Amino acid sequence: MSKKEKLLVTSALPYTNGPVHIGHVAGAYLPADIFVRYHRLKGSDIVYMCGSDEHGVAITIRAEREGVSPRDIIDRYHPQIKNSFERLGVSFDNYSRTSLPIHHETGQEFFSDLYSKGILKKKQEKQFYDEKAKMFLPDRYVEGTCPVCAFEEARGDQCELCGSDLNQTDLKNPVSKLSGETPVLRDTFHWYFPLGDFQERLRAFFDARPNWKENVRNYCYGWIKQGLQDRAITRDLTWGIKVPLEDAGDKVMYVWFEAVLGYISSTKEWAQKRGEPERWKDYWQDENCKLVHFVGKDNIVFHAVMFPSFLMARGGYVLPHDVPANEFLNLEGAKFSTSRDHAVWVDDYLERFQPDPLRYCLAAIAPETKDSDFSWKDFQTRNNSELVGILGNFVNRSLTFIQKHFDGKVPAAQPPDELDQWMLKCMAEAPGAIGDSLEKYEVRRALKALMDVARNANKYFNDKEPWRRVHDDRDVCATTLNICAQVSRALAVLMAPFLPFSAVKLWKLLNLPGNVHEQNWGQSGEAALAAGHVLNPPEVLFSKIENDVISEETNRLKSKAKPGSNKTAEKEERTLISFDQFKDVDLRIAKVLTAEKVEKTDKLLRLEVELGTEQRQIIAGMAEFLAPEDLVGKKVVVVANLQPAKIRGLESQGMLLAAESESGEFSLLTVEKDISSGTKIR
Numbered sequence: 001m002s003k004k005e006k007l008l009v010t011s012a013l014p015y016t017n018g019p020v021h022i023g024h025v026a027g028a029y030l031p032a033d034i035f036v037r038y039h040r041l042k043g044s045d046i047v048y049m050c051g052s053d054e055h056g057v058a059i060t061i062r063a064e065r066e067g068v069s070p071r072d073i074i075d076r077y078h079p080q081i082k083n084s085f086e087r088l089g090v091s092f093d094n095y096s097r098t099s100l101p102i103h104h105e106t107g108q109e110f111f112s113d114l115y116s117k118g119i120l121k122k123k124q125e126k127q128f129y130d131e132k133a134k135m136f137l138p139d140r141y142v143e144g145t146c147p148v149c150a151f152e153e154a155r156g157d158q159c160e161l162c163g164s165d166l167n168q169t170d171l172k173n174p175v176s177k178l179s180g181e182t183p184v185l186r187d188t189f190h191w192y193f194p195l196g197d198f199q200e201r202l203r204a205f206f207d208a209r210p211n212w213k214e215n216v217r218n219y220c221y222g223w224i225k226q227g228l229q230d231r232a233i234t235r236d237l238t239w240g241i242k243v244p245l246e247d248a249g250d251k252v253m254y255v256w257f258e259a260v261l262g263y264i265s266s267t268k269e270w271a272q273k274r275g276e277p278e279r280w281k282d283y284w285q286d287e288n289c290k291l292v293h294f295v296g297k298d299n300i301v302f303h304a305v306m307f308p309s310f311l312m313a314r315g316g317y318v319l320p321h322d323v324p325a326n327e328f329l330n331l332e333g334a335k336f337s338t339s340r341d342h343a344v345w346v347d348d349y350l351e352r353f354q355p356d357p358l359r360y361c362l363a364a365i366a367p368e369t370k371d372s373d374f375s376w377k378d379f380q381t382r383n384n385s386e387l388v389g390i391l392g393n394f395v396n397r398s399l400t401f402i403q404k405h406f407d408g409k410v411p412a413a414q415p416p417d418e419l420d421q422w423m424l425k426c427m428a429e430a431p432g433a434i435g436d437s438l439e440k441y442e443v444r445r446a447l448k449a450l451m452d453v454a455r456n457a458n459k460y461f462n463d464k465e466p467w468r469r470v471h472d473d474r475d476v477c478a479t480t481l482n483i484c485a486q487v488s489r490a491l492a493v494l495m496a497p498f499l500p501f502s503a504v505k506l507w508k509l510l511n512l513p514g515n516v517h518e519q520n521w522g523q524s525g526e527a528a529l530a531a532g533h534v535l536n537p538p539e540v541l542f543s544k545i546e547n548d549v550i551s552e553e554t555n556r557l558k559s560k561a562k563p564g565s566n567k568t569a570e571k572e573e574r575t576l577i578s579f580d581q582f583k584d585v586d587l588r589i590a591k592v593l594t595a596e597k598v599e600k601t602d603k604l605l606r607l608e609v610e611l612g613t614e615q616r617q618i619i620a621g622m623a624e625f626l627a628p629e630d631l632v633g634k635k636v637v638v639v640a641n642l643q644p645a646k647i648r649g650l651e652s653q654g655m656l657l658a659a660e661s662e663s664g665e666f667s668l669l670t671v672e673k674d675i676s677s678g679t680k681i682r
């Protein structure tokens with residue numbers, strides 16, 4: 001007998017500074033849960049780990065804003081997040097927290113090990129310091145004017161308005177979030193992880209994983225191509241894991257160094273709870289174990305580049321087998337926004353609806369290869385015409401018919417005719433078809449294969465016309481209903497990964513022993529119900545959702561999105577300018593001569609443009625949308641009299657115009673006719 005497949009699956013650790021919304025669920029949690037539930041049914045040796053990420057500046061800043069301690073924040077949101085996942089049926093084997101001693105120990109042990117091997121480098125540097133608050137200001141503790149889009153509240157690590165990656169020192173008019181004072185630059189030091197030293201090993205690691213998703217592979221090779229740089233893994237903060245070195249002072253580990261280690265400490269905690277404290281090593285230190293990280297695309301670099309290099313540096317740990325990263329989910333055509341409350345919070349949803357319809361809808365629109373959109377209307381349609389109309393309908397008509405005409409007992413079958421055989425074949429092939437897609441992390445296709453069984457079963461029921469045969473050929477009718485009962489049983493097991501609550505309900509209606517989640521996937525397509533088996537009285541599996549319920553939800557979203565409810569929205573409000581003010585803006589046609597990505601950034605392009613007789617360098621935040629080669633030769637529109645700005649140490653002498661919608665559509669502004677560069681636009 002072949003040995004059981006061994007897997008260790010993780011979902012990205014959520015930041016504990018707020019509740020979870022359905023956009024989070026669609027990316028890193030639901031696809032993982034479906035994958036894990038399938039593997040459990042298949043009999044794989046699998047554990048599924050997650051936990052709250054409780055350190056980092058996002059949490060301390062929230063605490064300061066509310067005038068409470070970071071501990072207050074994490075103690076509020078950790079239970080809330082954990083509860084949301086449970087109620088939605090996300091079946092972690094352990095959900096830990098990075099504030100636990102077991103995680104601090106794991107983090108310190110990793111740090112000490114890398115330090116004692118001489119891998120970490122200590123570097124002197126200058127960093128913003130708040131003289132009033134008497135502390136260094138890491139990352140988002142500094143805000144200022146974005147050098148790319150001039151948004152006045154850009155954070156030290158990123159501009160929320162234009163999405164540019166920033167360094168604190170890129171900001172114009174930097175201000176401390178703590179005191180509102182202008183920070184000063186002061187000497188400090190940090191320990192760096194030499195990512196560049198792992199460049200070739202990482203390349204070999206990627207080369208050995210040709211089956212990774214295209215988006216992830218492109219991303220990884222993109223990083224390598226840019227050249228990997230040393231990364232600071234410490235911060236001057238008090239909230240976090242203390243650096244276990246004598247000369248470290250108040251320094252803590254940078255959250256992105258230690259958070260990924262949370263998967264290891266969560267597994268350790270799980271093993272301890274089972275009374276087998278060494279058991280975690282069976283997964284983390286067994287080279288036959290497949291480590292799979294489910295994440296959103298914003299987390300690819302940490303799981304596919306950073307974490308593997310930390311593990312290589314440490315040695316003796318299994319490296320990621322796969323990182324099936326998903327794209328983003330949008331909501332009603334716009335990006336999710338926590339600050340604008342443009343979100344569907346899992347807690348709110350569960351107050352009004354069952355978990356399975358959401359799981360179904362999010363699996364059907366999973367953002368696997370590109371961003372996708374959740375709308376309440378689509379949710380209603382999928383619930384009413386697919387869950388109720390196809391899956392629920394088949395099960396309900398079958399069980400009701402058996403109740404009414406066969407006394408609630410599975411009737412005995414005669415030898416199958418051609419149509420019966422076709423139906424039995426559909427059922428027999430389904431576990432393989434669904435499983436094959438799930439093994440490739442293709443949740444959408446897997447769900448479609450499941451629904452195809454129900455679709456075919458409805459067709460079978462219609463073609464067999466049991467409501468007629470029951471009067472003129474009872475044996476044929478009995479065979480039909482026997483097969484319908486078999487298919488219902490198969491569906492209960494096959495839908496268990498996707499619709500875990502409804503699967504339990506159907507298992508109960510079928511009056512079957514044991515737990516549907518502990519059945520054998522491989523045998524689920526067999527006709528296993530004995531003739532004469534007594535079913536429970538039928539009940540509907542899914543309920544229709546009415547229009548007024550959906551309007552209520554869409555109205556709720558609209559009423560939350562009040563203009564002016566925050567700074568970003570205020571910026572979108574219309575203010576009138578005079579013609580003279582408009583004339584002050586010097587818009588001109590420019591020709592792009594060269595374009596290249598700015599090294600070590602995701603979003604920035606460096607352009608040389610021709611403006612009549614003049615040549616200029618422009619740094620534009622467009623690399624996400626346009627390849628450099630798409631720009632070369634184009635006639636574009638630039639603001640020619642914008643104050644020059646330093647971006648990543650490069651001077652930007654103007655700004656390129658482009659349009660970007662809330663839902664992420666992007667278009668460069670060009671001209672309709674070929675017109676000389678330098679021409680003024682009026």
Ligand SMILES: [Zn+2]
Binds near residue numbers: 148151154159162164
């Ligand atoms: Zn910006």
